Amino acid sequence: MSDGGCASRSIAVTVNGSVCRAEAPVRLTLSDFLRQTLHLTGTHLGCEHGVCGACTVLVDGRAMRSCLMLAVQADGHQVTTIEGLAAPDGSLHPLQAAFCRHHGLQCGFCTPGLLTTLVEFLKDCPDPTAAEIREAISGNICRCTGYDSIVAATIEAARALRGDGTTP
Amino acid sequence: MKPPAFLYHDPRSIDEAVALLARLDNARLLAGGQSLMPMLNMRYVLPDHIIDLNRIEALAGVRQIGETLRIGAMTRQRDIAEHPLVRSRLPLMVEALGHVGHRQTRNRGTIGGSLCHLDPAAELVAVAANLDATIEIVGPKGARLLPMAEFALGFMTPAIAPDEMVAAVNLPLPAARHGYAFLEMARRHGDFAIVAVAVVLTLDPAGRLATCAITLGGAAAVPRRMAEAETMLRGAAPDALLFGRAAATARAVDALEDAQVPGWYRRQVAETLIERALATAHRRAVAANGMAS
Incomplete structure (x- = not known):
């Protein structure tokens, strides 16, 4: 219920499967909550105004820009960050493995946002064309411009996730 | 690049949100935040209060009333594009939404937020104008309906009073074979x-x-x-x-x-x-x- 409004609030967010409780100033963005409060610095901050896509995380399974959400808005929701993609035993998500093989990352700054975006995309579109992949990542800027390798990695990861064909 | 200090309110009902709007000075409504959040981060806006509409369930949803599609203000752009009624009866909307921002912004951005931001280049604003939409506005005096042509008053200026908010948009459906x-x-x-x-x-x-x-x-x-x-x-x-x-x-x-x-x-x-x-x-x-x- 609303009252006189608050400047800070106690929140509980499920991050990568674990419930995280913390006191969050209401003006704290979700990205700063992840990085500064929870020390999950895999989520990168490029532009902080919703243009670069580096800070993309999954909120209830959907890719969103964490710099354009307040931490209090994530209260009671599930957040998946780059740290939550690999299996508990450390084995990489098929997208991560394919990015490694295809040199889908150079400096790596955009990579967390690309991977979280593509995890959602491949769930919606398990057998994409290269053009569909390029459209899906139109909101993620890679300034090393390694897009060709990213697209090649995504096509291979899609194949692996569908379970058809073998991955090298 | 961090939002300025403000007090935060997250009402659970439309009535509660309208009451807050009436009571608070210098308050901004937060919908999907894909325009307001960058403006906050860049401190183009300095509100004393943020009224977050994201927990008002009554503001989201698509339903057909006669030959009109009523879309709640807080319906996410992604959910509109995937809605079976929209896909079958209003493919113009689906085609337009393909041009709206990116996957990540459509997952969060809302139709009401886009209409109220009223960017001249916004696709949803053009679609609403093309379909002769009627905007459902609520305020302390109750609800009123405004044709889109009157709602779009001027550059980024919707015809809503500071104590009013958009609850829904009514889109007349084109004939089945259009x-x-x-x-x-x-x-x-x-x-x-x-x-x-x-x-x-x-x-x-x-x-x-x-x-x-x-x-x-x-x-x-x-x-x-x-x-x-x-x-x-x-x-x-x-x-x-x-x-x-x-x-x-x-x-x-x-x-x-x-x-x-x-x-x-x-x-x-x-x-x-x-x-x-x-x-x-x-x-x-x-x-x-x-x-x-």
């Missing part, structure tokens, strides 16, 4: 449109144009219905020559100028896009009616 097209020119996918065009048309049994709505987005401060072209087309037998003449009315548009795009360029792009959109919409209408083209 033709449509949404075309846009932007420098990169997801960028703001330099010019966007929405067209919906229907054919009579003889294949003449029965109704036709053409809207330019991005070209002027508010969406511009191409009334002269619409009149020219209504009742006429469609052909490429006629579409070209209708599109040429864009030469008279008092187009926006900015550092990157001069007005004459917007007029040229508008003319080209209108001609293409009319041809595409007509082709689709012919196919929908099972006519030979």
